[in-house]
Amino acid sequence: MEKPPRLLLSRLWLQNRVYDVTLNSVVFAWKEAEPNKKRAPGSNWNTGKAAGSHGVPVCEILAVQETAEDSHKKNVGKWHRVPKRPEESYQPPAFTVFYAERTRQHRWRCSSVTFHCPDWGLCQQWVHTIEEQLSLLTSRPKRLLVYINPFGGKQQGKRIYEQKVAPIFSRASISTDVIVTERANHARDHLSTDADLKNYDGVVCVGGDGMFSEIVHGLISRTQSDSGVDQNCPEETLVPCDIRIGIIPAGSTDCICYATVGANDPVTSALHIIVGDSQPIDICSVHHNNTFLRYSVSLLGYGFYGDLLTDSEKKRWMGPTRYDFSGVKTFLSHHCYEGTVSFLPATDSVGSPRDKFKCRSGCHFCQHSGHLPFENQQICEEEEEEEEEEEEEDSVSESGRKDVWRVIRGKFLAINAVSMSCACPRSPKGLSPAAHLSDGTTDLILIHKCSRLDFLRHLLRHTNKNDQFDHPFVEVHRVRRFRFTAKHQEVDSELDLRETGKGLFGQICRDHPACGCAAGHSTWSCDGETLPHTAIQASVHRQLIKLFARGIEDQPVFEDSTGVCSA
Numbered sequence: 001m002e003k004p005p006r007l008l009l010s011r012l013w014l015q016n017r018v019y020d021v022t023l024n025s026v027v028f029a030w031k032e033a034e035p036n037k038k039r040a041p042g043s044n045w046n047t048g049k050a051a052g053s054h055g056v057p058v059c060e061i062l063a064v065q066e067t068a069e070d071s072h073k074k075n076v077g078k079w080h081r082v083p084k085r086p087e088e089s090y091q092p093p094a095f096t097v098f099y100a101e102r103t104r105q106h107r108w109r110c111s112s113v114t115f116h117c118p119d120w121g122l123c124q125q126w127v128h129t130i131e132e133q134l135s136l137l138t139s140r141p142k143r144l145l146v147y148i149n150p151f152g153g154k155q156q157g158k159r160i161y162e163q164k165v166a167p168i169f170s171r172a173s174i175s176t177d178v179i180v181t182e183r184a185n186h187a188r189d190h191l192s193t194d195a196d197l198k199n200y201d202g203v204v205c206v207g208g209d210g211m212f213s214e215i216v217h218g219l220i221s222r223t224q225s226d227s228g229v230d231q232n233c234p235e236e237t238l239v240p241c242d243i244r245i246g247i248i249p250a251g252s253t254d255c256i257c258y259a260t261v262g263a264n265d266p267v268t269s270a271l272h273i274i275v276g277d278s279q280p281i282d283i284c285s286v287h288h289n290n291t292f293l294r295y296s297v298s299l300l301g302y303g304f305y306g307d308l309l310t311d312s313e314k315k316r317w318m319g320p321t322r323y324d325f326s327g328v329k330t331f332l333s334h335h336c337y338e339g340t341v342s343f344l345p346a347t348d349s350v351g352s353p354r355d356k357f358k359c360r361s362g363c364h365f366c367q368h369s370g371h372l373p374f375e376n377q378q379i380c381e382e383e384e385e386e387e388e389e390e391e392e393e394d395s396v397s398e399s400g401r402k403d404v405w406r407v408i409r410g411k412f413l414a415i416n417a418v419s420m421s422c423a424c425p426r427s428p429k430g431l432s433p434a435a436h437l438s439d440g441t442t443d444l445i446l447i448h449k450c451s452r453l454d455f456l457r458h459l460l461r462h463t464n465k466n467d468q469f470d471h472p473f474v475e476v477h478r479v480r481r482f483r484f485t486a487k488h489q490e491v492d493s494e495l496d497l498r499e500t501g502k503g504l505f506g507q508i509c510r511d512h513p514a515c516g517c518a519a520g521h522s523t524w525s526c527d528g529e530t531l532p533h534t535a536i537q538a539s540v541h542r543q544l545i546k547l548f549a550r551g552i553e554d555q556p557v558f559e560d561s562t563g564v565c566s567a
């Protein structure tokens with residue numbers, strides 16, 4: 001690959017050594033020029049990185065600053081004491097470059113390097129040229145609207161923002177308007193009606209997945225109402241939101257941040273915001289008949305996770321530990337629920353939930369997974385005990401795609417739909433390790449009735465390398481849409497479906513013998529919020545929102561200090 005033309009090359013001092021420092025439009029690099037040449041002893045010049053060769057992609061430079069600029073300007077035209085020894089108090093012209101540096105486990109930190117120049121003219125030339133290159137990076141946000149949930153997670157949101165994030169935003173010359181929320185849904189309401197979004201290049205939430213969900217609801221609602229789209233209609237194609245969202249993790253689970261960045265670290269997230277990353281994300285809309293309920297980004301769960309969340313809400317005062325308490329309690333209760341799940345498999349999706357490879361930064365699947373219109377949907381019915389799937393005649397849509405709905409009736413310990421892996425500190429691979437962030441599908445995981453011990457085995461596999469889907473009582477499907485009806489509601493919903501879904505379902509299931517499951521129903525939990533209905537239909541909307549993230553990186557992007565930037 002041809003190297004971009006060099007913009008600057010100078011021999012400069014870094015610590016006690018001489019470096020050849022270069023800048024082109026892609027990389028800022030420094031390489032030791034005279035390894036044996038030392039600075040005079042006793043010199044107290046500013047320090048930074050030393051030894052060997054280094055490079056920083058220009059797109060990961062955060063800021064540049066003339067060092068000791070003030071003292072230099074103050075002294076212009078004034079008398080000052082002549083130092084006895086030149087090295088005693090002489091502050092040579094210098095500039096500092098601040099940049100994002102990768103550390104362990106996908107974390108980034110803010111690093112800096114200071115170079116000393118032979119004269120102020122050269123120093124200023126470096127500063128101006130770097131600033132000029134940064135100004136060409138148009139995807140970087142300049143103005144952000146920040147919402148802080150002071151009560152999320154361990155109630156540290158405000159402190160985390162003020163101490164860890166605000167200083168680096170200010171270093172990167174990002175201006176912010178900060179709103180500390182005063183009640184639940186404060187951020188959602190402000191975004192959906194009042195906020196003047198034209199003034200901002202991004203919205204940042206400091207909090208957990210619940211707080212992020214508020215931001216998502218506010219922005220999606222605002223975008224749909226501005227475009228005249230009715231969110232209550234489950235068949236509507238929603239309009240994607242233009243403005244990007246940043247998440248500074250300060251919640252209990254932080255799964256959306258973890259699954260899109262690879263870490264739940266406030267500084268790492270702040271740096272992804274500053275460099276202007278962009279990661280599209282799928283959103284699942286959830287309806288009850290023709291009423292919009294909520295959008296789901298991470299986990300839409302019924303049974304185990306629904307019950308766990310409902311119980312844990314009463315223990316909010318415990319902070320993140322509430323999930324452990326309610327987790328044990330829910331596990332011991334071992335309730336299973338009878339109902340019918342119907343889903344439209346993502347037959348045109350390139351991947352499968354059982355793939356060994358995972359969605360990573362620049363994911364090919366997410367970029368190329370098409371979203372074709374839904375047509376000619378048919379039904380293919382299954383009973384839990386049956387080994388063989390009942391085959392229905394497939395029909396081919398005009399687009400050439402076969403759309404066949406499948407129906408599974410059974411007794412479930414859990415029904416989970418995850419539109420991303422849901423990796424989080426509790427389970428670094430997540431509920432569906434091969435789920436994709438922006439392929440327009442959700443992974444529907446059905447945990448059929450099984451013994452407590454088997455269920456425990458399954459849960460434990462979320463925390464180790466074993467395949468959590470490799471159990472006879474677990475099935476997983478990559479889907480675009482699904483519906484659920486609890487057993488006690490089936491009669492009503494059958495009638496509903498017959499009337500409203502003509503052509504959608506060709507055949508409706510017959511009744512099913514009574515089972516020994518817990519009577520009644522569970523609750524759906526949608527990104528930590530409980531839903532008021534058990535009969536739901538969910539549809540995935542591909543890439544409806546964008547985050548200031550880039551997906552989890554496999555390898556460091558920058559590997560070669562000579563100017564070759566590789567992924």
Ligand SMILES: CCCCCCCCCCCCC/C=C/[C@@H](O)[C@H](COP(=O)(O)O)NC(=O)CCCCC
Binds near residue numbers: 422
């Ligand atoms: C015996 C060991 C069992 C370990 C099982 C671990 C499986 C954990 C998977 C967790 C997936 C979490 C998906 C994210 C959901 C969040 O949207 C939701 C709300 O988050 P927040 O607002 O930050 O509180 N959190 C949860 O549903 C918590 C699930 C906790 C499960 C233990």
Ligand SMILES: Nc1ncnc2c1ncn2[C@@H]1O[C@H](COP(=O)(O)OP(=O)(O)O)[C@@H](O)[C@H]1O
Binds near residue numbers: 152206208250254
């Ligand atoms: N000022 C506030 N007071 C009470 N609740 C709030 C406030 N701001 C936001 N919330 C709500 O708190 C809930 C949890 O927030 P979140 O930041 O996700 O923390 P956690 O991860 O601990 O659940 C969200 O549903 C959000 O709507």
Ligand SMILES: [Ca+2]
Binds near residue numbers: 420437441442
């Ligand atoms: Ca997805």
